[in-house]
Amino acid sequence: GQQVMQIPQYQHVQEGEDFTTYCNSSTTLSNIQWYKQRPGGHPVFLIQLVKSGEVKKQKRLTFQFGEAKKNSSLHITATQTTDVGTYFCAGPYSGAGSYQLTFGKGTKLSVIP
Amino acid sequence: DVKVTQSSRYLVKRTGEKVFLECVQDMDHENMFWYRQDPGLGLRLIYFSYDVKMKEKGDIPEGYSVSREKKERFSLILESASTNQTSMYLCATILSSGYNEQFFGPGTRLTVL
Numbered sequence: 344g345q346q347v348m349q350i351p352q353y354q355h356v357q358e359g360e361d362f363t364t365y366c367n368s369s370t371t372l373s374n375i376q377w378y379k380q381r382p383g384g385h386p387v388f389l390i391q392l393v394k395s396g397e398v399k400k401q402k403r404l405t406f407q408f409g410e411a412k413k414n415s416s417l418h419i420t421a422t423q424t425t426d427v428g429t430y431f432c433a434g435p436y437s438g439a440g441s442y443q444l445t446f447g448k449g450t451k452l453s454v455i456p
Numbered sequence: 457d458v459k460v461t462q463s464s465r466y467l468v469k470r471t472g473e474k475v476f477l478e479c480v481q482d483m484d485h486e487n488m489f490w491y492r493q494d495p496g497l498g499l500r501l502i503y504f505s506y507d508v509k510m511k512e513k514g515d516i517p518e519g520y521s522v523s524r525e526k527k528e529r530f531s532l533i534l535e536s537a538s539t540n541q542t543s544m545y546l547c548a549t550i551l552s553s554g555y556n557e558q559f560f561g562p563g564t565r566l567t568v569l
Contacts, residue, residue, distance in 0.1 A: 352496065376557055385546055386499070388557035431498065433558075442487045442506075442550050443514075444558060448498035 345370050347434050349447030357455050362419040364450035366432035375408055375415045376444065378431045386431060422454050458483050460561035462547055468567045475534040477564050479547030488530035489558065490514075490522065493544040505530055537568045 346369040356362050366375065374393045378386040390399055392408035392415060399406045403426075405418045419426055429451045433444040463478035481488060489504040491514075501514030505524040519541060523531040534541055544563050551559040 349498075376555070378558075385560040385563050386558075388551070388555070388559070391555040391557065442556055442558075443489075443501065443504060446499040448496065 345434070345436060345445050347432060347445045347447040349432055349450055351450055352448065353451045353453070355453045355455060356422050358424060359421050362422050362426070362452055364417050364430050364432075364452075366415045366447050368413045368434050371412050372434040373412075374435060376433045377406060377415075377417055378433065379428050380431065380449070381428045384428075422452070424454050424456055427452060427454050458551060458559060460547060460549055460559055462545075462561040462564050464564050465562060466565050466567075468569065469537050470569050471538060473537050475537050475566065477532040477534075477545055477547075477566070479530045479532070479561055480528050481530075481549040482528065483549050483551060483559065484527065485550045485552060486527070487550045488524065489548040490520075490530065490532045491546045491548065492516070493546055493563075499546065502532065539568050542566060542568045
């Protein structure tokens, strides 16, 4: 079945350093979504990428979708303690009308002040 | 303000008990999902429902059943709880914002003793 792999599983950075998490799918995706889960919280939607090679920015966060639409990345510039949490990518199951997602296992980011 | 509510934030049950986890959404969407989240394993789909009285198995349905009698309510049932079902359970529906992202409830942390 469809698999979405995400690396690294954990990342510890000093505040101010950059951070990147990578997501790879075993199949071509129509789109990819990114979620953030703060400690003790629930996943919250961040963004969706649809087009091949698409790049979107949200302040210090930069999201990229690969040309082949099988991989994606999230890059955070100059991390802050507010960035702490687990970041998940998710791709849709194939099948018309399906809202089902396959989630990566997530990257847990720790920021050392 | 859109909401997904789950009946309990924390729950402690004994092995063999029948456990009901309730989820209610006010987004009037047909699709609802139940996930379990375990450290290092990410979000794994247990069951989802695409309409009242309709359900589909996810990746790990064994030991669980679901009920969707009304559009706004989706229940997860552990017929006979076991210690390996100790986990965080997350309910989600779809936020029809244009991205069709999943909107999660706060989660229920279930401990089975």
